[in-house]
Amino acid sequence: MKSLHKTMDNHRFTHAILRYPAPNFASGLTSSNLGPPDYATALRQHAAYCAALQQCGLELEVLEPDLSYPDSTFVEDAAVLTQRSAILTRPGAESRLGEVDAIRPAIARFYGRIFQIEPPGALDGGDVCQAGDHFFIGLSERTNLEGARQLANLLGREGYSSSFIPVRGIPNLLHLKSGLVSLGDRTLVAIPAFAGLPELEGYRIVPVEPQEAYAANCLRLNDAVLLAAGFPRLHASLSALGYPLIPLAMSEFQKMDGGLSCLSLRF
Numbered sequence: 001m002k003s004l005h006k007t008m009d010n011h012r013f014t015h016a017i018l019r020y021p022a023p024n025f026a027s028g029l030t031s032s033n034l035g036p037p038d039y040a041t042a043l044r045q046h047a048a049y050c051a052a053l054q055q056c057g058l059e060l061e062v063l064e065p066d067l068s069y070p071d072s073t074f075v076e077d078a079a080v081l082t083q084r085s086a087i088l089t090r091p092g093a094e095s096r097l098g099e100v101d102a103i104r105p106a107i108a109r110f111y112g113r114i115f116q117i118e119p120p121g122a123l124d125g126g127d128v129c130q131a132g133d134h135f136f137i138g139l140s141e142r143t144n145l146e147g148a149r150q151l152a153n154l155l156g157r158e159g160y161s162s163s164f165i166p167v168r169g170i171p172n173l174l175h176l177k178s179g180l181v182s183l184g185d186r187t188l189v190a191i192p193a194f195a196g197l198p199e200l201e202g203y204r205i206v207p208v209e210p211q212e213a214y215a216a217n218c219l220r221l222n223d224a225v226l227l228a229a230g231f232p233r234l235h236a237s238l239s240a241l242g243y244p245l246i247p248l249a250m251s252e253f254q255k256m257d258g259g260l261s262c263l264s265l266r267f
Contacts, residue, residue, distance in 0.1 A: 016266045031257060
């Protein structure tokens with residue numbers, strides 16, 4: 001077992017775990033109403049995503065497609081990785097429960113301390129936003145209060161603080177990180193629905209306009225920020241802050257309710 005996660009902050013990474021989209025990717029869960037994804041295009045977009053991670057200095061472990069779980073390319077939902085431990089989740093969609101055991105061996109190659117969310121808790125990794133030593137945990141259709149409490153308790157034992165943010169009822173928002181992302185340095189990218197939340201007091205907020213809401217799920221990797229291509233206003237806002245930007249086409253993953261952070265587990 002390698003020990004790679006002891007000295008990094010939560011935006012400095014050396015490794016990532018990913019999974020190729022399966023040929024039945026289009027059979028996964030979605031609420032987007034954008035039409036079915038094109039598999040060949042999804043593979044090209046995934047390859048470009050992998051190349052971007054490597055450009056940022058990460059070594060990749062890309063797992064084979066898993067036909068048993070069409071959503072399994074969205075590996076972020078199956079685990080929460082910190083500098084100190086790995087916490088396997090319990091996805092809120094029953095059809096995705098098996099993804100956790102499927103990815104456990106890959107995580108165990110790098111982490112000796114592994115915990116797990118237990119029933120009746122439900123937790124998707126996409127509802128977990130780390131900002132320094134604090135974790136925002138979204139209460140969504142996929143993450144219930146029991147799952148959030150279990151995660152908060154496990155994080156607390158590791159010295160992290162946490163707070164809960166309601167996500168249910170916000171239109172077109174599946175997970176917390178679909179609308180709230182940390183860029184480090186107490187800077188958050190946030191959609192209007194999260195404006196004024198007391199939990200975000202003291203953070204610099206980079207606002208995302210409603211018509212560019214999908215782009216809120218950007219991804220800070222070491223010195224660069226990955227963001228979905230085709231959203232010029234957020235691109236300009238992040239560029240003005242001095243971040244090197246890597247725009248990536250994400251159309252086929254957007255059709256399946258997926259974003260940039262969903263496609264990898266970084267550590």
